[in-house]
Amino acid sequence: MMIFLLFSSFLMSTGYAQDAAVMPAIVSSTASPEIETMIDTPAFLNSATDSQRKEYIELEGNPNLTMEMKQKALTNWALRCGNPVNGLYTMYMAEKQTLQEQEDQRMSVIVAQLSPEAQQADKHVRGITSNLNQTKKEMDTNVAKQLKKLPKKVYYELTFATQ
Ligand SMILES: *[C@@H]1O[C@H](CO)[C@@H](O)[C@H](O)[C@H]1NC(C)=O
Numbered sequence: 755m756m757i758f759l760l761f762s763s764f765l766m767s768t769g770y771a772q773d774a775a776v777m778p779a780i781v782s783s784t785a786s787p788e789i790e791t792m793i794d795t796p797a798f799l800n801s802a803t804d805s806q807r808k809e810y811i812e813l814e815g816n817p818n819l820t821m822e823m824k825q826k827a828l829t830n831w832a833l834r835c836g837n838p839v840n841g842l843y844t845m846y847m848a849e850k851q852t853l854q855e856q857e858d859q860r861m862s863v864i865v866a867q868l869s870p871e872a873q874q875a876d877k878h879v880r881g882i883t884s885n886l887n888q889t890k891k892e893m894d895t896n897v898a899k900q901l902k903k904l905p906k907k908v909y910y911e912l913t914f915a916t917q
């Protein structure tokens with residue numbers, strides 16, 4: 755249960771490109787809790803010891819770390835765990851990045867069909883979400899601020915299109 759809870763937030767908040775790509779989607783297509791809890795605990799966590807898992811959960815759940823710091827801390831955590839955790843973690847992150855790139859491409863195709871205003875707004879939001887030198891909360895706040903500045907028409911165009 756704890757792992758599931760952790761893992762939901764994990765899915766939402768780790769990864770390099772993850773946040774970047776889910777971006778316009780931030781407003782819309784965040785996966786539902788039902789879907790998240792159906793996703794299996796990743797192999798690297800299953801093969802970690804209880805104390806390693808605990809450490810991982812604390813790092814992952816620390817709201818004060820910038821995304822870059824968290825990424826580095828998790829990479830170091832995996833290195834300290836050694837194999838098989840480290841190898842499985844590396845594979846997991848690579849797979850996640852691949853999925854993220856596919857999602858980025860999908861979004862690019864969609865956004866390319868929008869009005870110039872919505873495309874510009876999307877670019878601004880991506881500029882924010884690609885900055886890993888901020889905590890997840892700071893990023894969400896900055897994205898929300900940016901979206902709030904948009905004319906309603908553009909806001910709706912962007913959020914509906916990226917749903
Ligand atoms: C995060 O920062 C707040 C405020 O400085 C602090 O109270 C809290 O203990 C910190 N949390 C962690 C997990 O470090």
Ligand SMILES: *[C@@H]1O[C@H](CO)[C@@H](O)[C@H](O)[C@H]1NC(C)=O
Pocket residue numbers: 887
């Ligand atoms: C990261 O952000 C902080 C605060 O916003 C800033 O002072 C610092 O220069 C930034 N560091 C990098 C490497 O961009």
